[in-house]
Amino acid sequence: MTARPANAHQSQLLRLLRDGGPSSRAQLSEQVCLSRSKLAVEVDRLLEAGLVVADGLAASRGGRRSHSLRLSPELRFLGVDIGATSVDVAVTNGELDVLGHITQPMDVREGPVAVFEKALSMAAELRASGLAEGFHGAGIGIPGPVRFPEGVPVAPPIMPGWDGFPVREVLSQELGCPVMVDNDVNLMAIGEQHAGVARSAGDFLCVKIGTGIGCGIVVDGRVHRGTTGSAGDIGHIQAVPDGRPCACGNHGCLEAHFSGAALARDATEAARQGRSADLAARLAASGALSAADVAAAATAGDTIALDLIREGGTHTGQVLATLVSFFNPGLVVVGGGVAGLGHTLLAAIRAQVYRQSLPLATGSLPIVLGELGPAAGVIGGARLISDHLLLPA
């Protein structure tokens, strides 16, 4: 079974079943512009192709109970989300519900061969657990710009060995299924749009604050990737004129002032300088501090940790204020590992954006945390490949 519809009508029917779940023929016919007889023809073809199955009786709506249709329960998509320091792999059904999800720590700087070896063994683990016999498609996110049509990373700033690595081609061969590759932040935006807080949003920004910082841009429901695939790469926008030196060679980049990495660095410095007993104790206990330690210290009431988070939120808000005035989105979603810093971070971002952006652009602008946590990226990956496969052949 391949997962591809033969024409636009079949494509529409498969989308309805994916996004609306099991439906009767009567329910489907209300949503498509097809005569009953033509609908029957297309449904029969989808049944024959094994993409759709008749699945017992649909809920009665007063009249005779009709057989319900649903996507083949055998459909399986793989979502892979490569972060700077971890890999998430999940398997979904055709409706993109997550059936299994594994996270493992991993340093992206080990290079694509090592990273994908790990990701493939995680996928094999999910298969071995009985969740999937194989995959009908896979969507892969990587933490850097991607030449989208070719599925190839391009000049990722801190990822030796990744530039030009044929991710799509290699994984498609290894997995034996179609593969699409995108920037991890775009996948997060797609995930939150499919199943999270951005479900009804047409134009929105999705800011991912993890080890680095990036922004997914959705225009009219579609991800805007830019001319060279680097749209939303906001980590190197200047947040502080003549500010800290950044790995990129410039000064004052947002990422140099706030990101998971910058936060860990600042917290370590505060601990070493004796400015925070709480952070110093955590540093002594584990030998290193992470953004999660700062979050824990803040929750425990440590004022230095709270200050670091507020300051980071303010820097993020300064950059976002510009982007909000420019882009006039209907929603801003904040996610990624550092979103675990929660409402302290969100409050600082909001205060800065509402203070600094045009009132017309912020008048009714919600700035909210993502809903899906680490599942956003893998659901986004499954959705990306599903959308691709649902294009008529």
Place this chain on the structure above:
Amino acid sequence: MTARPANAHQSQLLRLLRDGGPSSRAQLSEQVCLSRSKLAVEVDRLLEAGLVVADGLAASRGGRRSHSLRLSPELRFLGVDIGATSVDVAVTNGELDVLGHITQPMDVREGPVAVFEKALSMAAELRASGLAEGFHGAGIGIPGPVRFPEGVPVAPPIMPGWDGFPVREVLSQELGCPVMVDNDVNLMAIGEQHAGVARSAGDFLCVKIGTGIGCGIVVDGRVHRGTTGSAGDIGHIQAVPDGRPCACGNHGCLEAHFSGAALARDATEAARQGRSADLAARLAASGALSAADVAAAATAGDTIALDLIREGGTHTGQVLATLVSFFNPGLVVVGGGVAGLGHTLLAAIRAQVYRQSLPLATGSLPIVLGELGPAAGVIGGARLISDHLLLPA
């Protein structure tokens, strides 16, 4: 004659004739997915409706000469571009060639009633000169955010009386034809896209530096207006932290540091302080300085004038660098009154953007002056209403 096609095929045929000029049936049939007989039916209907006329013989292509088709030569569109200090009104034919164009000084702060009285008398003047008997549609640009679907300005910062004024409704009644209203910067972008330097660009930014400063955003060939119509309103993005106070209440806004108004103010100050003999002479001669005076002084080699232009370009470049990193456009067009400052301005903008943006985003990014000058807005207006009317009824 109304200018509306009855179906999508007719719409496509009219677009081909608009953008490609007179064509034979054979040429049209190569560009549409219609059988010869169906094409003939649709062409006959367009001829009957008077939207298309048979126009002598098309250029022979080896075989028998065939009658050429073109848009009705009677089609007339009106483009109106309201600036902060001037009004441009032009009449075009169906192919959107400008047949006549009038500019008059006007202060937008006189309010919509006075401004449109002037614009309508300019339109009447064009009609009286024999260029048009009437108009089949009009596209109007105003220098502030617009609720696009309703054609109503919303909260324009320095335009008393404009907020909520029913521009579309009032002008449609006065002119007796369909009217569309948009932000003036968006019209400039549409104009440069239709007939100017952005003809082949899918994703581009169009920065208009006039009395104020704004940016048209085109994504995938279509203007992005944002959730409340304020997308691209970059004049109040912070260019200089703790910088000059701005009329909007914030500090350091781009417009407070560079725009036609800021440039005139800075030049006047330099003249009064005796820092530039050239500017002082111009001030003495005319009683007030404008951006055009600064341009003239710069051309004459005045170093203060050159410095003011360079500094303005640098501030503009600082904001643009952020937007380029974020949006990753394929082209940046710089236009508007101050674009008359020319290559000195362009060089300063380029230097800052290329220095500060991500290399991946600027690697092959042209930053160029607009080609159409003050005609961009009025051509954009004609294109806007033409596109609207070419939607199938």
